[in-house]
Amino acid sequence: xxxxxxxxxxxxxxxxxxxxxxxxxxxxxxxxxxxxxxxxxxxxxxxxxxxxxxxxxxxxxxxxxxxxxxxxxxxxxxxxxxxxxxxxxxxxxxxxxxxxxxxxxxxx
Amino acid sequence: xxxxxxxxxxxxxxxxxxxxxxxxxxxxxxxxxxxxxxxxxxxxxxxxxxxxxxxxxxxxxxxxxxxxxxxxxxxxxxxxxxxxxxxxxxxxxxxxxxxxxxxxxxxxxxxxxxxxxxxxxxxxxxxxxxxxxxxxxxxxxxxxxxxxxxxxxxxxxxxxxxxxxxxxxxxxxxxxxxxxxxxxxxxxxxxxxxxxxxxxxxxxxxxxxxxxxxxxxxxxxxxxxxxxxxxxxxxxxxxxxxxxxxxxxxxxxxxxxxxxxxxxxxxxxxxxxxxxxxxxxxxxxxxxxxxxxxxxxxxxxxxxxxxxxxxxxxxxxxxxxxxxxxxxxxxxxxx
Ligand SMILES: Cc1cc2nc3c(=O)[nH]c(=O)nc-3n(C[C@H](O)[C@H](O)[C@H](O)COP(=O)(O)OP(=O)(O)OC[C@H]3O[C@@H](n4cnc5c(N)ncnc54)[C@H](O)[C@@H]3O)c2cc1C
Ligand code: FES
Numbered sequence: 294x295x296x297x298x299x300x301x302x303x304x305x306x307x308x309x310x311x312x313x314x315x316x317x318x319x320x321x322x323x324x325x326x327x328x329x330x331x332x333x334x335x336x337x338x339x340x341x342x343x344x345x346x347x348x349x350x351x352x353x354x355x356x357x358x359x360x361x362x363x364x365x366x367x368x369x370x371x372x373x374x375x376x377x378x379x380x381x382x383x384x385x386x387x388x389x390x391x392x393x394x395x396x397x398x399x400x401x
Numbered sequence: 402x403x404x405x406x407x408x409x410x411x412x413x414x415x416x417x418x419x420x421x422x423x424x425x426x427x428x429x430x431x432x433x434x435x436x437x438x439x440x441x442x443x444x445x446x447x448x449x450x451x452x453x454x455x456x457x458x459x460x461x462x463x464x465x466x467x468x469x470x471x472x473x474x475x476x477x478x479x480x481x482x483x484x485x486x487x488x489x490x491x492x493x494x495x496x497x498x499x500x501x502x503x504x505x506x507x508x509x510x511x512x513x514x515x516x517x518x519x520x521x522x523x524x525x526x527x528x529x530x531x532x533x534x535x536x537x538x539x540x541x542x543x544x545x546x547x548x549x550x551x552x553x554x555x556x557x558x559x560x561x562x563x564x565x566x567x568x569x570x571x572x573x574x575x576x577x578x579x580x581x582x583x584x585x586x587x588x589x590x591x592x593x594x595x596x597x598x599x600x601x602x603x604x605x606x607x608x609x610x611x612x613x614x615x616x617x618x619x620x621x622x623x624x625x626x627x628x629x630x631x632x633x634x635x636x637x638x639x640x641x642x643x644x645x646x647x648x649x650x651x652x653x654x655x656x657x658x659x660x661x662x663x664x665x666x667x668x669x670x671x672x673x674x675x676x677x678x679x680x681x682x683x684x685x686x687x688x689x690x691x692x693x694x695x696x697x698x699x700x701x702x703x704x705x706x707x708x709x710x711x712x713x714x715x716x717x718x719x720x721x722x723x724x725x726x727x728x729x730x731x732x733x734x735x736x
Contacts, residue, residue, distance in 0.1 A: 333519060333652070339446050341525075341651070363589050366561035367649040369527035371584060373612075397525075397651055 295383055298391040300348065301328060306391070313384045319345070320379035323394065331398055336379035341368045342396040343378040350390035354381065370395065403480065405431040407713055408500045408510035410487045410657075413441020415687030415702030416516030417470040422710035423514075424477025425728060428717065429736065431508050432479055433500070435486040435521045436650075440467035442688075445522055445650065454700060466699075476735025482506050486521055488656045496682060496716075511717035512682050514709055515662075515669060516702070517689040519652035527559060527646050529618055540624025541644045545572070553577045555640055557627045559615050560647035561585050566594040568647065573607050580608040580639055582615055582629055610637070618644060657689070665691055675712020676705045682716050684709045 295313045300306045311322045320343040323330050331342035338360040347354065351374060357365065361380045365371045375395070381387065407423050409416045412434035420430045438444055443452075443463035451460045458466075485502035490513060492498055500508040524543030526532060535541040545551070545568050556576040558569050561583040567590075569581045581598065588595035602609035610629055616636075617628035627641045654667045663670040663679045668691035671678055676686050686709050687702035695701075714723055 333442075334446060337447070337450070339450075341649075359589070362585075363562075366583075366585060366589055367525065369525055369559075369646065369648045372614075 295385060295387050297387045297389065298349075299323065299326070299328065300391060300393040302394055311383050311387075315383075317383050318379050319343075319381040319383060319387065319392065320377075322383050323378060328394055329398060330378070330394065330396055332379060332396075334379075338364050338377055338380055341365075341377065342398075344368055344371065344396040345376055345378045345392040346372060346395055347374045347376060348391040348393050350388075353386040353388075354390070355386065402499075403431055403482075403506070403508045405429045405480070405508060405510050406717055407431075407512050407514050407710075408433065408498070408508045409514045409516055410500070411441060411516040411518055411687070411689070412436075412439040412481065412483070413516060413518045413687060413702075414443055414466060414470055414699050415518070415706055416441070416514070417467065417474055418703050419514055419516060419686065419706040419709060420474035420477055420479045421470075422707045423713065424474065424479075424735065425733070426710055426714045426723065427736075428710070428714060430477070430479045430514075431482070431510065433482045433485060433487050433502060433506075433508070435484070435503075435523075437484045439471065439481070439483070440464065441518050442652075443467050452699070454698065456700065476733055478736050482508075486656065490660050490683070492680070492682070498682065512684065512713040514713065515657065515678075515683065515685040515689055516687045516706075517657055517685075519688055520654040520657065520667070521652065522650040523653050523655065524646070525648035525651045527615055527648065529615060531618060535618060535620065535624045535644070539622065540620060540642060541618070541646070543646060545645065548572065548575050551576045551643060554642040556580070556643045556645065557582060557615070557629075557639060557641045558645045558647060559583070561588055561590070562647065562649060563590040563594065564649075565647040566590040566598050568645065569607060570594060570597050570601065573601050578608070579606075580610060580627075580641070582610045582613050584612065584614055586611045608639075613637075615644065615646070668695075674708070675715075676709045677712055677716075684713055 294310050298308050334340035341364045361377050406428035407430045409432045412432045448464040485504045489501040555578040557580045559582045601607045612632035616630045619626040629637045669685040671690045676684050686705035688697045
């Protein structure tokens with residue numbers, strides 16, 4: 294199990310304990326915990342609606358891949374700590390991180 | 402005014418297949434889409450990706466499926482209004498409808514089929530206060546329709562994708578001053594375009610602000626100034642006549658929410674008989690609808706299109722008897 298903290302759009306924080314042996318990515322895990330993440334493209338780095346910002350503990354996260362960087366360039370509010378949660382596997386690297394949910398919802 | 406049997410809102414795969422199903426019942430279709438091209442999510446988000454769950458195709462590229470759907474619909478001579486958003490639907494006393502678009506196009510039809518998918522694809526907007534105040538000819542625009550409108554103007558573009566690069570290069574020869582603002586420190590668009598932008602910046606023909614973001618805009622009625630925060634968090638104010646944020650498109654439910662339809666979590670509630678909505682004569686198929694067990698798959702949308710066409714026929718021609726025949730019995734006879 295991996296422990297990390299999630300900050301929702303209203304600023305509320307919650308520590309999650311997620312399984313690291315199910316091959317889930319962070320987007321799928323957030324959805325499983327019933328956070329509102331649109332994830333239109335189902336994790337293909339094509340929609341940008343699973344955008345999160347790493348508020349703390351990002352040292353061990355792997356670098357963004359090409360597809361992820363391409364998409365982040367298209368999100369107006371992305372910053373240097375932005376990630377696509379669908380591109381982050383849930384494993385030890387996420388231990389102790391804090392992620393802020395930022396992706397847009399179609400009802401906006 | 403355009404007259405037709407069915408007006409289809411949305412030209413995604415499901416809307417396109419609905420033309421064929423309606424055509425088999427001798428009903429004509431007019432389609433409207435806010436995007437400049439047909440194909441919905443397939444053409445806009447993933448044209449080059451293979452799809453594996455279309456019956457009869459072990460694998461088909463998204464754009465190829467769209468092209469084939471267009472070819473399949475062709476005998477029924479559908480007509481299109483592209484690049485316009487459907488804003489309003491008015492039911493007439495005789496049970497027909499008038500559909501109105503953002504560019505004042507009007508369609509008179511017997512039935513409406515909403516195949517609006519995730520909603521309208523609209524420009525992603527930066528989070529900048531008072532942005533809306535400067536839209537609509539007052540300085541902020543999200544696409545370059547007519548480059549001549551920027552001749553001798555001071556233009557700030559924002560974004561790091563291909564369209565930001567392409568328009569920066571193009572407008573460098575048209576506008577008086579061009580500034581490109583990009584949050585990253587390098588460009589990931591086509592390498593040739595990225596090189597060209599770097600060269601234009603070296604030659605002083607454009608201003609290039611990397612690791613920077615547009616944070617404020619100002620002006621009195623029309624845009625005058627854009628404030629940009631640079632890599633060291635310093636604020637830079639730039640005089641500007643135009644700001645063009647180019648961050649691609651994202652879907653928003655948009656006007657569909659205001660048409661008096663029963664909506665649950667951004668989707669239209671339908672009956673499974675013919676995918677009819679709470680307003681008789683208006684049907685909803687594909688990703689935009691919801692019912693128990695709904696699956697947002699192209700395949701399911703196709704099935705819904707077939708049942709919708711039969712429902713729409715019964716609504717439009719209540720006196721006529723519809724005898725069901727397989728397509729293989731009659732073949733496909735266009736209009
Ligand atoms: C990356 C990705 C991969 C996918 N892979 C698959 C797959 O392998 N298999 C599968 O079955 N499904 C897949 N899907 C889902 C599939 O794309 C959708 O189910 C399908 O596109 C739905 O079709 P649609 O015609 O209902 O809507 P859409 O394709 O969303 O088209 C709706 C159209 O309506 C227009 N519109 C909306 N409102 C208005 C308005 N008011 N005025 C004018 N126009 C309007 C929009 O601009 C849009 O063009 C995938 C989706 C994504 C994002
Ligand atoms: S789910 Fe679409 S980019 Fe991550």
